[in-house]
Amino acid sequence: MCLAVPGKVVAIVPDGDTVLRRATVDFGGVRKDVALAFTPDAQIGDYVLVHVGFALSVIDEAEAGRVFEALRQMGELEELQ
Amino acid sequence: MKYVDEYNDAQAAARLCSAIRSVVKRPWTLMEICGGQTHSILKSGLEDLLPPAITLVHGPGCPVCVTPVGLIDRAVEIARVPGVTFCSFGDMLRVPGSAGSLLDAKAAGADVRIIYSPLDAVALAKANPAQQVVFFAVGFETTAPANAMAVRTAERERVENFAILVAHVRVPPAIEAILSASDCRVNAFLGPGHVCTVMGYEEYEPIAARYHVPIVVTGFEPVDLLEGIYMAVCQLEERRATVENQYTRSVQRSGNRDAQDCVAEVFQVVRRQWRGIGEIADSGLALRAPYRRFDAEERFALGTQSAAEAPECIAGFVLRGVCKPIECPAFRTRCTPERPLGAPMVSSEGACAAYYRYARPDLSSAHAR
Numbered sequence: 001m002c003l004a005v006p007g008k009v010v011a012i013v014p015d016g017d018t019v020l021r022r023a024t025v026d027f028g029g030v031r032k033d034v035a036l037a038f039t040p041d042a043q044i045g046d047y048v049l050v051h052v053g054f055a056l057s058v059i060d061e062a063e064a065g066r067v068f069e070a071l072r073q074m075g076e077l078e079e080l081q
Numbered sequence: 082m083k084y085v086d087e088y089n090d091a092q093a094a095a096r097l098c099s100a101i102r103s104v105v106k107r108p109w110t111l112m113e114i115c116g117g118q119t120h121s122i123l124k125s126g127l128e129d130l131l132p133p134a135i136t137l138v139h140g141p142g143c144p145v146c147v148t149p150v151g152l153i154d155r156a157v158e159i160a161r162v163p164g165v166t167f168c169s170f171g172d173m174l175r176v177p178g179s180a181g182s183l184l185d186a187k188a189a190g191a192d193v194r195i196i197y198s199p200l201d202a203v204a205l206a207k208a209n210p211a212q213q214v215v216f217f218a219v220g221f222e223t224t225a226p227a228n229a230m231a232v233r234t235a236e237r238e239r240v241e242n243f244a245i246l247v248a249h250v251r252v253p254p255a256i257e258a259i260l261s262a263s264d265c266r267v268n269a270f271l272g273p274g275h276v277c278t279v280m281g282y283e284e285y286e287p288i289a290a291r292y293h294v295p296i297v298v299t300g301f302e303p304v305d306l307l308e309g310i311y312m313a314v315c316q317l318e319e320r321r322a323t324v325e326n327q328y329t330r331s332v333q334r335s336g337n338r339d340a341q342d343c344v345a346e347v348f349q350v351v352r353r354q355w356r357g358i359g360e361i362a363d364s365g366l367a368l369r370a371p372y373r374r375f376d377a378e379e380r381f382a383l384g385t386q387s388a389a390e391a392p393e394c395i396a397g398f399v400l401r402g403v404c405k406p407i408e409c410p411a412f413r414t415r416c417t418p419e420r421p422l423g424a425p426m427v428s429s430e431g432a433c434a435a436y437y438r439y440a441r442p443d444l445s446s447a448h449a450r
Contacts (some may be wrong), residue, residue: 002115002116002117002142002144002220002221002223002224002273002275002276002430003117003429003430004223004259004275004276004278005085006083006085011410018399028083029276035200035227035230035345036340037230037328038226038337038339038340038343039339040339043374047084048279049275049331051195051223051224051227051275052170052198052199052224052227053197053198053199053200053201053227054198054226054227054230054280056223056226056275056279056331056337056340057082057278057332057337059331060330060331061082061328061330063329063330064087064330065082066082066306066329067093067229067304067305068087068093071093071096071097074100075096079281
């Protein structure tokens with residue numbers, strides 16, 4: 001039930017009311033209408049985490065690569081030893 | 082990055098496993114809270130990659146599994162009322178109540194529909210003003226903002242033929258209930274990444290301190306889960322017990338304030354009954370007074386029922402991590418997804434369903450660690 005899927009914001013439906021702000025979000029080819037009520041700062045090109053039709057967070061790109069950077073450094077350390 | 086495939090990388094997973102092997106010195110039992118994490122662990126076979134010193138037990142984070150039988154019975158009763166369109170997430174339909182499931186009610190002619198978003202139920206109510214549209218508001222903190230927004234939308238747009246049957250539950254009191262039990266064997270928790278996307282993790286800090294238990298907020302893909310396990314094992318071996326955040330690409334310490342505000346406006350914290358576990362103080366949500374006219378239990382004035390569980394189902398032990406599904410004598414024999422004795426065998430997040438789908442059939446209770 002807590003399943004949430006990342007998708008890319010490809011269009012924002014213009015609306016004066018922030019509560020009703022909506023976006024078209026692309027999930028690897030499947031496009032859905034998503035409410036941006038809880039992510040008012042989401043912009044076109046951002047990845048958002050979507051749960052039951054609502055974006056719950058904007059994915060932090062820098063943080064998303066952190067684990068791989070850490071693993072790369074771990075690998076270099078192993079090679080040095 | 083697409084933020085899914087990268088976290089399924091076999092090389093990254095192997096490297097994390099060797100990192101875990103290099104730090105683990107003693108046997109530890111870790112519980113992942115969320116049923117989505119359980120399914121990811123079983124599906125990707127992570128348990129087979131981990132050193133034998135680490136045991137994973139599976140937590141209560143399956144809202145469908147913990148919804149009490151009495152509430153399922155109420156849902157079925159409301160769905161059968163003429164003029165009612167009953168909407169639910171798909172998971173809930175096959176969960177057995179004491180007198181059948183919502184799917185049985187649908188087969189008998191009730192108007193029961195599966196929807197994707199609670200806003201779809203509001204739209205359905207708006208389009209069919211002569212019909213009473215009831216939505217089964219099941220879920221943890223992840224789902225509460227969407228359901229709260231559906232109620233606020235109905236209130237603002239005066240969609241008076243919309244109502245919700247509330248079965249909302251909260252994670253932190255459940256963690257405390259698990260830790261307080263005398264048979265608890267959990268040394269550390271992988272915290273629920275999407276619940277914490279909404280709520281943040283400040284409320285977990287006193288729990289980690291009080292019970293001296295590490296809690297690592299963790300994502301849902303194999304690399305996330307292995308990194309979460311690595312962080313938890315490091316804490317255990319160093320005798321630390323704090324809240325750490327593995328899922329930093331989505332979770333901030335304070336969570337999503339807009340979502341929290343919406344929930345706080347519509348819902349208040351109440352006691353809730355958990356299927357298989359019992360009543361837990363402050364573990365649920367109910368509609369606040371200004372929104373209570375959208376409460377299906379009030380609108381349909383149903384008598385209180387206390388329904389019994391199927392006596393053979395050991396869901397209570399499974400949901401608290403005391404037993405693994407394969408330790409249940411009924412597993413895969415008298416209890417299957419087609420003919421379930423309890424909800425964890427039905428739900429797409431239930432631990433029993435995960436073992437049924439993904440665990441090796443030769444795995445018997447003798448192998449259950």
